[in-house]
Amino acid sequence: MRARDKVSVSALRSALAALDNAEAVPVGASELRGSALEQVPVGVGTSEAARRELSERNITDIVRAEAEERLTLAGRFTAPAQADRAARLRAEAAVLLRVLDGPGTLD
16 A cells, blocks of 8 residues: 555455455344344444354455456456456456465465
8 A cells, every 4th residue: 555556455455355255144034124122232242243264265265266357357358448447457366366376375
């Protein structure tokens, strides 16, 4: 962020969001219906839910999938007017793959 590398920041933020989504616990249908007001728990932490623990393999797979998704989408942008968007997606994929393949990788 300090280097103001917008492509890297965008790619890393997107990957972090994907990891955050993967840690989320699915909400059951019964929880979506709600409860009577007098049955709703009150207080600090009552709305907190335990998050899933991702293994290093899960994290690697998610980040690699994010990179592959960008490369696939970039391949679909073939019109000259879409060249900038395709180049940005390829650059974002390169950032994510560099993070995975660089020193101190998650594999």
